[in-house]
Amino acid sequence: MKYVSLGLRGLLTLAFVAAGGAKLVGVEMMVGTFDAIGVGQWFRYLTGALEFGAAILLWLPGRQVLAAALLGATMVGAVLAHLFILGPSAVPAVILGLICTAVIYLHRDQIADPLGRATA
8 A cells, every 4th residue: 555655645746746836836827717716816826835835745754644635625626616617627626636535545544533542
């Protein structure tokens, strides 16, 4: 499972460093997308920083669940934006969200129970 985790985290890193970087540097398509969503360009910067930062966080020991959860949350937002505002296809966001879910599952031992003990 170690190599599966490495592969999935590698895919997520490539996808989110590219997507987050594109948002941060202001690639025209990203600017247009966030204009269409209507929440302002500040949200593009926030989303880009979150994606870029969480992609790096995937590689810090004990932080894979947190990173994958943050990236998965951005994919929930992306799916909703595609379904209700942007159109074409939410399939890439769904696939990335599923990969995030797999990483969370593979590293589920990092999730603490309410009493503060790690689960097995």
